[in-house]
Amino acid sequence: MDNAVGPILRMCDEVELVAAAIEDDNPDKEIEVIDRGSYVRIHASDHLRVTAESLKRHLGDQFEIRSLEAMMSAFSGRIQTSSDSVEWSLGRRGTASTAATR
Template identity: 65%
Template structure:
């Protein structure tokens, strides 16, 4: 896979639901899931996103986006967060960098 990005999730009861939410939010991407036993790497080329709405559809209406942080052991790519979405994106430079 060229330029893989995405979350690395600690293995827990909710991990399959999180993967389903990520698949829902990225219908145009071929999401790859690599199970390493104690963690799962979820990745796609270039950009991956997950929304609070999708997580709530799969995990219940009380699930808050910030709760995903407790499952997140690592990630690949540049992470961006808003009040209703987390995304990981491939980038070679930081915005505003002069070099």
């Protein structure tokens, strides 16, 4: 996949539910979920987003979006987090100044 961006999650019981939430929030994207045993790569070309609403729908109302960060061992691209979404992209979107790379 060209220009792949997205999270790399430690293997845990919630990985499939996080992948389902990401797929819900990106219906127009081809998303690849690759199981590597101890971790799972979830990525798409250029831009990927997941919302707190989708995560809560799949993981329960108690799930906090900040918990997603603890599940990530790494990510591809730039990441931008807010209280209601996490986005991965190749570069900054809009006027975001908090994007960071790893």
